[in-house]
Amino acid sequence: MTQRRRLGTTIMIHVVLVLGSIIFLMPLVWMILTSLKPITETMRLPPVWIPSKWEWQNYPAAIMYGSNKLGYIPFLVYGRNTLILCVLTVAGTVVSNALIAYGFSRVNWPGRNILFYTTLATMMIPFPVTMVPLYALFRTLGWIGTFRPLWVPAWFGGAFNIFLLRQFFLTIPFELSDAARVDGCSEWQIFRQIILPLAKPALAVVALFQFMSTWNDFLGPLIYLMDQKTFTLSLGLQFYQSQHGGTEWNLLMAASAIVVAPVIILFFFTQRQFIQGIALTGIKG
Amino acid sequence: MKGHSRRELLTGLAFISPWIIGFSVFMAYPIAMSGYYSFCDYNVLTRPVWIGARNYIDLVRHDPLFWTSLENTFYYAALALPFGMILALALALLLNAKVRGMTIYRTIFFVPSLVPAVALGILWLWIFNGDYGLLNEFLKFCHVPQPQWLSDPTWSKPALVLTGLWTVGNAMVIYLAGLQDVPQTLYEAAELDGAGWWGKTWHVTLPMLSPVILFNLIMGIIGTLQIFTLPYVMFPGGSPVHSTYFYTMYLYDNAFVYLKMGYACAMGWIMFFMILGLTMLAVRLSSRRVYYGGS
Numbered sequence: 001m002t003q004r005r006r007l008g009t010t011i012m013i014h015v016v017l018v019l020g021s022i023i024f025l026m027p028l029v030w031m032i033l034t035s036l037k038p039i040t041e042t043m044r045l046p047p048v049w050i051p052s053k054w055e056w057q058n059y060p061a062a063i064m065y066g067s068n069k070l071g072y073i074p075f076l077v078y079g080r081n082t083l084i085l086c087v088l089t090v091a092g093t094v095v096s097n098a099l100i101a102y103g104f105s106r107v108n109w110p111g112r113n114i115l116f117y118t119t120l121a122t123m124m125i126p127f128p129v130t131m132v133p134l135y136a137l138f139r140t141l142g143w144i145g146t147f148r149p150l151w152v153p154a155w156f157g158g159a160f161n162i163f164l165l166r167q168f169f170l171t172i173p174f175e176l177s178d179a180a181r182v183d184g185c186s187e188w189q190i191f192r193q194i195i196l197p198l199a200k201p202a203l204a205v206v207a208l209f210q211f212m213s214t215w216n217d218f219l220g221p222l223i224y225l226m227d228q229k230t231f232t233l234s235l236g237l238q239f240y241q242s243q244h245g246g247t248e249w250n251l252l253m254a255a256s257a258i259v260v261a262p263v264i265i266l267f268f269f270t271q272r273q274f275i276q277g278i279a280l281t282g283i284k285g
Numbered sequence: 286m287k288g289h290s291r292r293e294l295l296t297g298l299a300f301i302s303p304w305i306i307g308f309s310v311f312m313a314y315p316i317a318m319s320g321y322y323s324f325c326d327y328n329v330l331t332r333p334v335w336i337g338a339r340n341y342i343d344l345v346r347h348d349p350l351f352w353t354s355l356e357n358t359f360y361y362a363a364l365a366l367p368f369g370m371i372l373a374l375a376l377a378l379l380l381n382a383k384v385r386g387m388t389i390y391r392t393i394f395f396v397p398s399l400v401p402a403v404a405l406g407i408l409w410l411w412i413f414n415g416d417y418g419l420l421n422e423f424l425k426f427c428h429v430p431q432p433q434w435l436s437d438p439t440w441s442k443p444a445l446v447l448t449g450l451w452t453v454g455n456a457m458v459i460y461l462a463g464l465q466d467v468p469q470t471l472y473e474a475a476e477l478d479g480a481g482w483w484g485k486t487w488h489v490t491l492p493m494l495s496p497v498i499l500f501n502l503i504m505g506i507i508g509t510l511q512i513f514t515l516p517y518v519m520f521p522g523g524s525p526v527h528s529t530y531f532y533t534m535y536l537y538d539n540a541f542v543y544l545k546m547g548y549a550c551a552m553g554w555i556m557f558f559m560i561l562g563l564t565m566l567a568v569r570l571s572s573r574r575v576y577y578g579g580s
Contacts (some may be wrong), residue, residue, distance in 0.1 A: 013382050021393045022378070027451065029396065030419055031408050043417050069549050096303040103300025106456055109293045119304070122312050126330055126560060129553040132322060132443035132546045156307025187296050216401040218514040223541060234403040241407050249411055251462055256404040263399050270394075270467070278455060279462030 031260075035253035040105035042249045055250065058168070062254035064242065075255065078228060078236035085150055085232060086214045087198065092155035093210040094172070094203055100157045101165035102191050106177060116166070123159045129217070135223060145226040150217075163207050168202035178200065208270055215263060233259045309474040319550045327547035340551035352525055354535040357442070361531065362509040365446045369505060373453040374498070377460030378486065391461070394425070398454030406518030410435070410446040437529035441520060445529065448515060456501045463497035464490070499567065506563050510556065513537065540569060 034042055035058055037051040065073040103109075104116050138149040146152075172195060180190045221235040231239060237259055241252060267274055296577045298305070329558050364430035400408070412419045413434035421431035434444040444492055467490060475485045491498075513533040516523065523530025530554070540549035 009383050013379065013384050014386075016379060017384075017390045020334055020379075021390060024394055024451065026419070027408055027412055028400075030412065034411065045417065047417065047419060047422055096307070100301045100304040103297045103304075107293055107297040107300060108290075109297030110290060111294075112297060115301070119308065122308070122316075124557075124561065124564075125312075125316060126507070126553070126556055128511070128533055129319050129557050130312070130328075131536075131549070131553065132329075132540050132550050133315035133318035134311065135540070136318070137310075139329060153307065153311045155303065156311060157301075157304040158307070159312075162304065187300075191300075212399075216403075218401075218403055218517075219537075234401055237407065238403045241403075241410075241518070242521060249414075249417075252407060253411065256407050259404045260400050263401065264396060267396070267399055273396075275458055275462075278458045279450070280458070 006132055029279060031253050031257055034250055035062075035257050037250050039145045039248055039250055044069070054262075056222040056252050058254045059258070063252040065251065065255075068181065073236065073240050074229070075233070075258065076238065078231050078233045079258075081147070081230060082215060082232040082234075085147060088147075088151035089154040090207050090210045092151060093161060094207050096155050096157045097161040097165050097206060098196065098199065098203060099191075100162050102195060105166045106172075106174075106190075106195065107187065119159045119162060121199065125162075131223070138224065144224060145230065146224075147230070149224040150214075150220050161210075163208060165199070165202055167280075168199055172198055173265050201273065201276075204270070204273045205280070208266075208273055209277060212263065310387045314448065316504050319553060321552050322547045323550035325547040327495065327550075328544040329546050330544070333547065336547075337369055340548045341555070344548070344551055344555070350527075350530070350535060354523075354530050354532045356514070357523075357530055358510055358532040361442050361445060361512065364414070364442065365449050365509050366505050367503070368446060368450060370448055370501060373456035373501065374460055375493075376453065377464060378490070380457070380461060381464045395454035395458060398452040400452070402514040403518050405448065406451065409451075410519055413444050435520070438525045441525060441528045445512075445516060445519070448519075456505070459501060460494065460497060463494050465572070467493040492576045495571070496577055499571050499575050502567055502571075503564050506567065507560055509565075510560060526563070537547050 033049065033051065036054050036056065037048065037058075039051060041048045041051055063075040066073070070099050081249065104112060104119075134149070135144075138144055141148075143152075144150050176194055177190050180194055185193070216234060217232070218234045221232045222238075225231055225235060228236075228239070237255055240255060242253065322333055324335060324337060326336050326339075327333035329408075376394055378384045380387060380394065415421070415433050415435060418434070420434070424431045432440040471489045471493070472485055475489050480488060511533050512531050514530055516529045517534060520529035522535055533556075536549050536552040536556070539545045539552065
C-alpha cells in the first residue's frame with residue numbers, strides 16, 4: 001500500500017519536473033531554432049518549428065553584419081574587447097583579493113577588525129550612489145572612452161570577494177602557519193607556498209564569478225565606452241538590436257546565441273565550483 | 286607599541302595595501318563626493334555649485350517623473366519579489382526530492398539564470414513579439430486572450446516579471462544548499478510524530494530554511510529596486526507611456542543624458558535609504574520567525 005503510494009508520488013514528481021523542464025528549456029530552444037531559419041520562416045503563422053533549410057550562414061552573417069543604413073557591426077572586435085576586459089579583471093580580482101583577504105584573516109594586527117567591518121558595510125552602498133563621482137573622477141583622469149575604468153578598480157579589491165576569500169582562509173588550520181614560522185618562513189612565503197595552493201578552489205570561484213560579471217556587465221560599458229570600436233559584446237548586442245528595430249530576428253537570435261554560448265559552455269566545465277560558489281554566498285550570508 | 290605587534294601591523298597593512306587604495310579611491314571618496322554633489326548643481330563640465338537641499342526638494346515636490354519611476358519600481362518589486370521567492374522555493378523543494386535524474390533537472394532549471402541580461406532581454410522581446418511571438422501563439426492555442434505584452438502599459442511590467450521568473454536559478458541553488466543542511470534526524474523525529482510531507486515541510490523545512498529565505502528576500506529587495514538593464518533593453522525609454530520607466534533608468538538619464546549629476550546623486554541617496562529601511566524592516570519583522578540554529 002505505502003509502496004504503491006510512494007511510486008505514485010515519484011511519478012507525479014517526474015511529470016511536474018518534465019513539464020517544468022520543457023517550459024524552462026523552450027526559450028533557449030526557440031532561440032537556437034530561430035537563429036537557423038531563413039528570414040521568411042521567422043514570420044509565419046502558426047510558427048515553423050523546424051526550419052525547412054538549416055541556415056548555418058546566419059551565424060557568420062550576424063558576426064559580420066554590414067548594411068548601408070547601419071554600417072558594419074564588428075562582433076569579432078566586441079568579442080576581443082570583452083575577452084581583454086575579462087582577462088584583466090579576473091587577474092586583478094584574484095591577485096588583489098587573495099592578498100587583501102590574507103591580510104584580513106591570517107595576520108593579526110591592531111585595527112584589523114574595524115577596517116574589515118567597515119569593508120563589509122560598504123556592500124550596502126548601491127552602485128547608483130557612487131556612479132556619478134566615479135565618472136567625474138575618471139573624467140578628470142582622462143579615462144572616459146578607454147577600458148581603464150572597467151578594469152583598473154578590479155586590481156584594488158572588492159568587498160564581496162574579500163569577504164568570500166577571508167571566510168575560506170579562516171578554515172585553513174593556523175597550526176600550518178605557526179609551524180612554517182617556526183621554520184623561519186616569512187609571511188610572504190607562507191602566503192605563496194602554503195595558503196595559496198590550499199585556496200585554489202576558492203580562488204577558482206572568485207575568478208569564475210568575476211569572469212561572468214565582466215562578460216555580462218552592461219551598465220559599466222554603457223557609461224564609460226563611447227566609440228563603437230571599443231564596445232563589449234553586451235553593449236554591442238544592445239546597440240545592434242536598438243539600431244536594427246528588430247526585423248531580422250534570425251540574425252538577432254544568432255548574435256544572442258553567440259553571446260550566451262560561452263557562458264553556458266564555461267558553466268558545464270566548472271559546474272561544481274559554480275554551484276558551490278553560489279551556495280557559499282547564501283549560507284554565509 | 287611593542288616591536289612584535291608593530292611588525293605585524295606593517296605586515297598586515299602591506300597585504301591589504303591594494304584595498305587601502307581601492308577603499309579610499311573607489312569607495313570612500315565617491316561616497317563622500319556623492320553626498321556633497323547631492324546638495325549641488327553639478328553638470329560635470331563646470332564646478333559644482335552649492336544649492337542646499339534644493340535637489341531633494343525638487344525631486345519630492347516638483348518632479349512627477351520621480352514619483353512615476355518610484356511607483357513603477359515598487360509595483361514591479363511587489364509583483365516580482367513574491368512570485369520569484371515562491372517559485373524558487375517551490376522548485377528547490379521539488380528538486381530536493383530523491384528521484385532519479387535529479388542532476389539533469391537541476392541543471393535545466395539553473396541554466397537560464399546564466400543568460401547575460403542583454404541577450405535575455407532580446408530573447409524575450411522575440412518571445413513576447415506581438416505578431417510572431419511564441420508566447421501568444423501558445424495562449425491562442427489554449428484559447429486564452431493574448432495581451433500585447435510590449436505595447437500595452439498594463440502588461441509591460443508583468444512581461445518583465447515573467448522574464449525574471451525564468452532566471453530564478455540563483456535563488457533556487459541557494460535554497461537547495463540550505464536544504465542540504467537540514468539535519469536528517471529532524472525529519473525522522475517528525476515522521477515518528479506522524480507528520481506527512483506537508484507537516485515536515487511546514488514544521489521542519491521552512492523553519493530551518495528561514496535564514497536562507499531572509500537572505501534571498503534581502504537580495505531580492507536590493508536587486509529588484511535597482512532593475513536597469515532588462516527594461517533598458519526591452520522597453521527603450523520606459524515605453525509604453527513610461528510604464529517601465531524605473532528608478533535607476535531615470536537616475537541614469539538624469540546623470541548621463543540631462544547631465545543633472547547632482548540631482549542623480551540625490552536620487553542615489555534616496556535609493557540607499559529606501560534599501561536600508563526596507564532591509565531593516567525585513568530583518569525586524571522576521572526576527573521572531575527566523576531560526577538561527579544554535580547561534
